[in-house]
Amino acid sequence: MNFIDKVLVDVKAGDGGNGSVSFRQEKFVDRGGPDGGDAGRGGHIIFRASRNQNTLVTFRYQRKIRGEDGQAGSMRNRHGRNGKDQFVDLPVGTVVMDQEGHILADLATDGQEVIIAKGGRGGFGNAHFVSSVRQAPKFAEKGEPGDAFMLTLEIKMIADVGLVGLPNAGKSTLLGSISNARPEIADYPFTTIKPNLGVVDIDDSTSVLIADIPGLIAGAAEGKGLGHEFLRHVERTKVLIHLVDAYNDDVAVAYQTIQDELKSYKVDLTDRQQLIALNKTDGLDQDIIDHLMSELAKVAPADAKIFAISAQSHAGLKPLMFAIKDALESYIAEHPVDEEELLPVLTLTDMSMAWRVSKAPDGSYLVTGHRIEKFASRTNFDQEEGVVRLRDIMRKMGIMHELRRQGVEVGNTIRIGGAGEFVL
Numbered sequence: 001m002n003f004i005d006k007v008l009v010d011v012k013a014g015d016g017g018n019g020s021v022s023f024r025q026e027k028f029v030d031r032g033g034p035d036g037g038d039a040g041r042g043g044h045i046i047f048r049a050s051r052n053q054n055t056l057v058t059f060r061y062q063r064k065i066r067g068e069d070g071q072a073g074s075m076r077n078r079h080g081r082n083g084k085d086q087f088v089d090l091p092v093g094t095v096v097m098d099q100e101g102h103i104l105a106d107l108a109t110d111g112q113e114v115i116i117a118k119g120g121r122g123g124f125g126n127a128h129f130v131s132s133v134r135q136a137p138k139f140a141e142k143g144e145p146g147d148a149f150m151l152t153l154e155i156k157m158i159a160d161v162g163l164v165g166l167p168n169a170g171k172s173t174l175l176g177s178i179s180n181a182r183p184e185i186a187d188y189p190f191t192t193i194k195p196n197l198g199v200v201d202i203d204d205s206t207s208v209l210i211a212d213i214p215g216l217i218a219g220a221a222e223g224k225g226l227g228h229e230f231l232r233h234v235e236r237t238k239v240l241i242h243l244v245d246a247y248n249d250d251v252a253v254a255y256q257t258i259q260d261e262l263k264s265y266k267v268d269l270t271d272r273q274q275l276i277a278l279n280k281t282d283g284l285d286q287d288i289i290d291h292l293m294s295e296l297a298k299v300a301p302a303d304a305k306i307f308a309i310s311a312q313s314h315a316g317l318k319p320l321m322f323a324i325k326d327a328l329e330s331y332i333a334e335h336p337v338d339e340e341e342l343l344p345v346l347t348l349t350d351m352s353m354a355w356r357v358s359k360a361p362d363g364s365y366l367v368t369g370h371r372i373e374k375f376a377s378r379t380n381f382d383q384e385e386g387v388v389r390l391r392d393i394m395r396k397m398g399i400m401h402e403l404r405r406q407g408v409e410v411g412n413t414i415r416i417g418g419a420g421e422f423v424l
Contacts, residue, residue, distance in 0.1 A: 014042025
């Protein structure tokens with residue numbers, strides 16, 4: 001299966017059904033009253049985090065997500081059925097963003113659900129509008145359209161520890177040596193073309209999730225090589241293991257190259273706790289190992305811990321594993337979990353009561369505003385009584401007063417956003 005970790009999807013919740021205009025027509029019932037039923041709402045689009053998903057490949061060719069429309073109301077006060085909600089399973093760690101890059105939801109825990117697009121409300125039938133002064137209403141509401149958005153889905157792996165380093169530093173070999181992961185390993189750069197995850201049991205009480213982040217080279221933060229596509233997976237890690245190949249011409253330069261990329265990324269990743277591991281030291285004299293470690297110490301932070309290991313022969317891995325445990329415990333102590341941070345960041349709909357009136361060059365008037373446009377979207381402009389009701393709502397909101405103040409006259413056209421228009 002291909003690893004796809006960023007896609008653009010077209011989401012459209014179901015539209016609400018239309019309310020019914022109906023009057024009782026029963027034998028032996030004189031002058032039956034209105035009995036048009038209300039319609040059902042459209043189905044929501046609900047994103048759900050699932051540990052059984054690990055890629056967004058499903059959306060590579062199927063990028064449209066649609067909710068079911070609500071059914072229309074009918075005679076005898078029958079309520080239309082609500083549209084079925086559409087559940088979409090996404091990998092744990094998926095971030096949902098709008099076109100401007102704002103985070104709308106962060107699916108960080110297995111089973112977490114969020115209504116990302118709300119179905120449109122069903123329209124009221126004419127029976128709903130019966131009153132002492134309106135005993136036989138001949139109008140009903142249309143259903144509201146469901147929310148529609150273009151969204152970006154992006155996986156950011158939730159791992160405790162991230163492995164970083166230049167190509168061929170031995171990240172995949174290390175992950176395979178200490179965990180249950182079986183990554184592809186070969187003796188050429190960019191063997192790893194997708195992040196790999198492995199669970200590491202450090203002791204009887206401690207297990208950690210480690211991610212191998214592939215393909216970092218100089219310029220990765222600006223898009224060179226493969227690394228830029230995968231730096232996002234480092235964002236969630238608590239601790240980084242920086243692997244340096246002992247056979248590099250200059251280990252200090254190799255270390256600094258990756259540090260520069262971590263710092264240049266859109267989120268400065270150098271603030272993560274970091275352990276430095278000089279890899280492939282089996283077969284080297286101790287004097288050479290000591291020299292290489294001293295070279296690394298010159299460019300590493302003063303408090304950085306440096307280990308000499310061999311991922312291939314497992315030499316020096318045990319001290320590194322316990323250092324990982326200590327670093328994670330330190331991180332957890334310094335960053336207690338705030339449950340509120342796990343809640344989805346919502347939402348996509350502005351519920352403002354604000355509205356605005358402006359005069360167009362052609363002499364018509366444009367009224368905009370979330371609430372009034374919602375009312376207008378439910379109005380059937382072919383039904384005179386429905387338009388009268390909309391005008392009553394505009395009067396109560398103060399919109400008609402503002403129209404008169406701006407010089408509206410009988411015969412002028414009034415447009416309500418893109419929902420419809422009527423002549424005063």
